[in-house]
Amino acid sequence: MSDTSDGIPPTDRPARPSGAGAGSGQGSHPGSATGSELIGLIAASIRRERERTGLSMAELARRAGIAKSTLSQLESGAGNPSVETLWALGVALDVPFSRLVDPPRPVVRVVRAGEGPVTHSERADYAATLLASCPPNARRDIYRIDAQPGETRASDPHMTGTVEHVLLGAGRALAGPTEAPIELGPGDYVSYPGDVPHVFRALEPGTLAVIVMEHI
Amino acid sequence: MSDTSDGIPPTDRPARPSGAGAGSGQGSHPGSATGSELIGLIAASIRRERERTGLSMAELARRAGIAKSTLSQLESGAGNPSVETLWALGVALDVPFSRLVDPPRPVVRVVRAGEGPVTHSERADYAATLLASCPPNARRDIYRIDAQPGETRASDPHMTGTVEHVLLGAGRALAGPTEAPIELGPGDYVSYPGDVPHVFRALEPGTLAVIVMEHI
DNA sequence: GGCTGCCGTTCGTCAAGGCGAACGCTTGGA
DNA sequence: TCCAAGCGTTCGCCTTGACGAACGGCAGCC
Numbered sequence: 408m409s410d411t412s413d414g415i416p417p418t419d420r421p422a423r424p425s426g427a428g429a430g431s432g433q434g435s436h437p438g439s440a441t442g443s444e445l446i447g448l449i450a451a452s453i454r455r456e457r458e459r460t461g462l463s464m465a466e467l468a469r470r471a472g473i474a475k476s477t478l479s480q481l482e483s484g485a486g487n488p489s490v491e492t493l494w495a496l497g498v499a500l501d502v503p504f505s506r507l508v509d510p511p512r513p514v515v516r517v518v519r520a521g522e523g524p525v526t527h528s529e530r531a532d533y534a535a536t537l538l539a540s541c542p543p544n545a546r547r548d549i550y551r552i553d554a555q556p557g558e559t560r561a562s563d564p565h566m567t568g569t570v571e572h573v574l575l576g577a578g579r580a581l582a583g584p585t586e587a588p589i590e591l592g593p594g595d596y597v598s599y600p601g602d603v604p605h606v607f608r609a610l611e612p613g614t615l616a617v618i619v620m621e622h623i
Numbered sequence: 624m625s626d627t628s629d630g631i632p633p634t635d636r637p638a639r640p641s642g643a644g645a646g647s648g649q650g651s652h653p654g655s656a657t658g659s660e661l662i663g664l665i666a667a668s669i670r671r672e673r674e675r676t677g678l679s680m681a682e683l684a685r686r687a688g689i690a691k692s693t694l695s696q697l698e699s700g701a702g703n704p705s706v707e708t709l710w711a712l713g714v715a716l717d718v719p720f721s722r723l724v725d726p727p728r729p730v731v732r733v734v735r736a737g738e739g740p741v742t743h744s745e746r747a748d749y750a751a752t753l754l755a756s757c758p759p760n761a762r763r764d765i766y767r768i769d770a771q772p773g774e775t776r777a778s779d780p781h782m783t784g785t786v787e788h789v790l791l792g793a794g795r796a797l798a799g800p801t802e803a804p805i806e807l808g809p810g811d812y813v814s815y816p817g818d819v820p821h822v823f824r825a826l827e828p829g830t831l832a833v834i835v836m837e838h839i
Numbered sequence: 840g841g842c843t844g845c846c847g848t849t850c851g852t853c854a855a856g857g858c859g860a861a862c863g864c865t866t867g868g869a
Numbered sequence: 870t871c872c873a874a875g876c877g878t879t880c881g882c883c884t885t886g887a888c889g890a891a892c893g894g895c896a897g898c899c
Contacts, residue, residue: 445710464877474858479878486856489703489886490724494661508706508720549788549835551812572765574833576792577809593793594831596767615810617790617833619765680847690888695848702886705856 445508449493450484452507456500457482471499552616554580554609569601570621578614582607591616661724665709666700668723672716673698687715768832770796770825785817786837794830798823807832 457467464482468475472495481488481496497504552573573582575591582597583589585604589597599605601620673683680698684691688711696702697712713720768789789798791807798813799805801820805813815821817836 445707449706463875465875475877476859476879477857480856483878487705487707489705489856490665490709491661491703492857493706494724504724508710549790551790551810553810574765574767574792576790576831576833594767594769615792617792619835679845681845691847692849692889693887696886699848705886708887 446486446488447484449488449507450482453478453496453500454482456502456507460500462500467496467499471495548620550618550620552607552614552618554578554607554614554616555612556609556614570598571601571605572596572598572617572619572621573607574617574619576615576617578612579610580608580614580616581610582616662703663700665704665723666698669694669712669716670698672718672723676716678716683712683715687711764836766834766836768823768830768834770794770823770830770832771828772825772830786814787817787821788812788814788833788835788837789823790833790835792831792833794828795826796824796830796832797826798832 457464460467462470464478465475468478471478471492473492477488477492478496480486481492493507494504497507500507573580573591574596575582575593577593579593580591581588582591583599583605585606588606588608589595590610591597607616607618673680676683678686680694681691684694687694687708689708693704693708694712697704697708709723710720713723716723789796789807790812791798791809793809795809796807797804798807799815799821801822804822804824805811806826807813823832823834
């Protein structure tokens, strides 16, 4: 496997952690950490998640069944916890494991048909555009939307942290935040926060779209 | 993906690891481990991934920069490795971190245009089909594919555990495992393991597809 | 046969993780 | 005001993970 060249997807994978021997090829990418960065990243993640839940160190330590001194040191960036310790924290924080070892982020983004970072294949008449790489631990559910012109489909806000990705396959549509929807043609892509009111309205018959619903 | 039925998503989250205090609510799910099970699971994962790559313990240990004795103990189910150790193994094995702490498995699934569980909106001329709910901890990267008829686009296998989802927006294409590709028309959807050889070939000019690359 | 090279395991040592206790701090109620 | 309760940090102690060396087993080759 050595690599991900392969036209389409740059896979992601951890970068070198520390004194490692001859690793096989790997593309480090934004989001990966190396060695000591790793523990710093974990430290930040733990703190972030803990503050998100509003727990104190003492309380979290209690729930996770670890010493609060241990937690204190971890959040301060001192040391290389065991997997059991991390796991316990994951449980207590109610977040999936890997969430603690990789970070986050969202926004509004439009990629017009023909725009975006394109990976042209030399081996075929084929162009792949990375529209959105996956934030760590996000859950992304994939929907197909078949819509006809009609009244606007207004969605009430979803859970905080939700992001929607829309890629129009055929037809035309208006999609995005209710206050500032984007008109999309075939191949157009838009992503926007799902935790504010938003719409999807077909402008032509036979409108086809993919919506990827991302919740962190 | 906790299971292949892929109906709708059970939440994912680690189960209790060991002596933990009062956890907040959480749904344990198949695939999660508790406490000592966790290290057994890690042991199995390491061995599985190592054997997949065909490396010996000694060689893997060398590449990961850890003592082979350490690796031996880990694979035998002894011990609670530190994250750095696990990370180093993840790098050397060329698998994402969480792969070592949660197990695998995928399938092939086709949803033809017009098929699939449809959620009709009463508020608009709008139909949403859930094609694939997100497996726990999966990362899903979204790609747009613009392809023209030409030679077959053959992808070498990606990292183990990868699943690709293809939804055709326009045109026609042949996509799926090299040995058994599926012909897709507008609105058709197929998912298949990305860790076996697979192809994507446009059959008509102006073929547009969305590929969601899922790695666990 | 006997050597060499690699395998995976076991053993003793050392450093580091995890622990509990004690500390200083701020808050809020009697 | 004083005290109690909670917070996060710091300090030894002890356990344990990780290491390197040595071991037995198994080809392959001279």
